[in-house]
Amino acid sequence: MSASNKDFSKFCLENTEGNFVEWLRYRNLTSWERMIYHRFTRDVEQNTMPKHVFKKYLQLEHNFVRSAITIFAYALAKATSINDQNRLIAILSALGNEQDDYFRKTFISIGVRENEQIEFKIVGKARLLRDGAVKIAQTGSFLEILTIMLAAEWMYLTWCERASSCNVTGPVKQWVELHLTTDFRKQVSWLQKRTNELGAKASSDLQEVCAQHFKNMLNWEIAFHHFPYENL
DSSP, X not given: OOGGGOOHXXXXXXXXXXXXXXXXXXXXXXXXXXXXXXXXXHHHHTTOOOHHHHHHXXXXXXXXXXXXXXXXXXXXXXXXXXXXXXXXXXXXXXXXXXXXXXXXXXXXXXXXXXXXXXXXXXXXXXHHHHHXXXXXHHHSOHHHHHHHHHHHHHXXXXXXXXXTTSOXXXXXXXXXXXXXSHHHHHHHHHHHHHHHHHHHHSOHHHHHHHHHHHHHHHHHHHHHHHGGGTTO
16 A cells, blocks of 8 residues: 555554644645645745736635635534634634735735725636635534644644744734734644544544645645646
8 A cells, every 4th residue: 555545543553743734734744745845835935926827816815714614614614622623713813803904915915906806716726725615614524623623723824834944024924923823823723633533533534535635725726826827
């Protein structure tokens, strides 16, 4: 059996300190590395991001953040623990306040008019991230929802930590810093902790479903980040 296809039980036998989220990443390492070293992340680190690419990206991302509110709302509806419910309420508050405040201020600074953002449409493969993630949230279990959002937010924390040591400036730097705050780090830690706890106890079939979700989410993120560069 190739490394990429090892099930969770075999992974644990061969990696005594391994856990469920490390297995998810291990199973999907190719997609993980393609995303964290995407052209977009390299442009951020090298401070070579074309302004029109970042503008288009932010318009895409603002749309997805609104979808993330829907996704986490489904998670809240499916959560049975008070602690989980409280954490999800905090996440929803951050998405609707801190992140939305960043978009509002940045759109003003880069010249995105309100009607321009309202009329902005996601087309092509860039829609896969929003549509795929929302469908999983609608139909999947609490663990499945945590898995897809872990893939997205752990990935962001990883490359933003790397970019933080680079000479990033302006709104791009502020975007990186938004994903390095104490609250965002706590959010990722909570996703890791709860995905670990629930994933380790899940059936092997559900574990495999989560591994596929994790891979799909990364691949949808790759397509999403390709989109702002189209027609260059």
